[in-house]
Amino acid sequence: MLPGLARPCFGAAPRQSLRRAARATRLLSASRDRHLSVAAPADLAHVAAAATTSAAASSSFDIDQLARQPMTSLSLNDLYRVASSPTDEQNLLNAQFVRRELPIRYAHRCAQLRNLPFGLAADERIEHAARTYEQQAEALFLHPKPVDASSKRSFDSLLRSSQPKLLEVPEHIGTALAARLHAEGGEADADADRTQQRVIDTHLDEFFLARIGQRFLIEHYLASSGSSGAEQRPGFSGIIQSRCSPFEVVEQAAAETFLLCSARLGVCPQIEVRGDRDASFTYVPKHIFFVASELLKNAAAATVDFHASRGGGGGLPPVRIVVACGENEMAIKVADEGGGIARSRLAEVWSYRGARLAGGFGLAARSDADELVRSPEASAGLGLPLARLHCKFFGGSLHLTPMEGYGTDSYAKLNRLGDDNCEDLPQAVRESYGMEAAEPSAAVNQWYARRGLQVGDLLYDAQARRG
16 A cells, blocks of 8 residues: 555535535536636536545645645655556545645645746746646545546546646746746846756756656556556556666657657757666666756757768767666766856756756657557657656666766766665655755855855766755
């Protein structure tokens, strides 16, 4: 049983539960009027029938109270076990857990957006995104707890239809950030205040990392719940593969990147994949694909641009990938000859304002791609920061080692230690929203101050720069 699963509970008052079901339906209807991707349950009769035997979670919805409740951090092994050929009883327990956990996670996302600093929270686009999460939290909160197959089908239908569109929230955040830059006089002036940008980056790191976990939980549950009638793919538990081959996933990412780069830029360097073809471990192929795709898109675009700037003679050097398997981790190295990154601009690679400076061409994965190779996020200029967070989600890391004037080596490391593959939710996110992250020690601050520097000025990669 997943941590935090409640036992089935019976005896709710029918009239009260029917009122909650009707309120959930009105809320979803209002959400559609605001052009949010939310729909009513497929069969309200099922909701009403389940309401007569389900217990009320609470008589009223309070988004602030939900945001003060802790989220449950889950390990990859836990998620694999409960979704691998689950019994009807386990499916019901899983539904009850998701129904309890998701409103809390949505409430945390809402609170994070409404607490963004430097006036961002007051931006109407940020508030629109926050309202999206609040309405979804309320819809799931008011839905009766699944206690049988009928009420579970109703819950699954609501869950499938209630997620925001994949790019809806990132687009709102990106537009608000761009408006902030414009209001402050352009990127050159805004870059002078690095302290503010680091604070914004820290907030958005926490937001997007937790959002990855939120979407992962929904996709994994729906893929394993059996409500759609589709059978699980062999070797999969939900969206987790027991013998995931990073080499095969990287090969698919390389093939798709070659097509995308050729279509957008007219040319693409050859992509060479080497390493341990037979190595496998329990992991999420979609996450590996996204990370590899973002690294390859940036490497390919940088190679094309750099060699075009030098006359383009002699053909393009290849982009090389190495996949290696160790006792504790899987590693993917992407090496290019795309000119590298200037030290003065390296921090911008990982910033939610300057991610586009690293190159790349911001193309989403094709909509008709097989599920194994469909990116969980589209780039939209945020590919590298989000790729780093996808590595970090289960305890991995992403580092860049640039050689200015020549190229860049990128290293993605993925944890393969079973129960150590646990959601890497920031402490402030895991316990309750609003807690401050730990600050550097006084000795560290003094060392930097004596040299006229700020913490992070001498650090080259993402893992060191923001932990």
